[in-house]
Amino acid sequence: KGKTLLDVLQRPQPPADSGSLTAGADYSQAVRGVLEVVHEVVHQYRRLEGLLQHRKLRLHQRLQL
Secondary structure (H helix, E strand, O other): OHHHHHHHHHOOOOOOOOOOOOOOOOOHHHHHHHHHHHHHHHHHHHHHHHHHHHHHHHHHHHHOO
């Protein structure tokens, strides 16, 4: 999904009028930065989820003794 979002956001925009605030703006660097942060958050979430599952398993095993 992140790659698709990046592709959409990097598409060239139609020429805007000269009074537009976004005329000629290039957001690709900002998009890359945001996506890097999103990927890091997802990575950390998966890591924490794995740790949680491991601890749940250990607790369950101890309660069975």
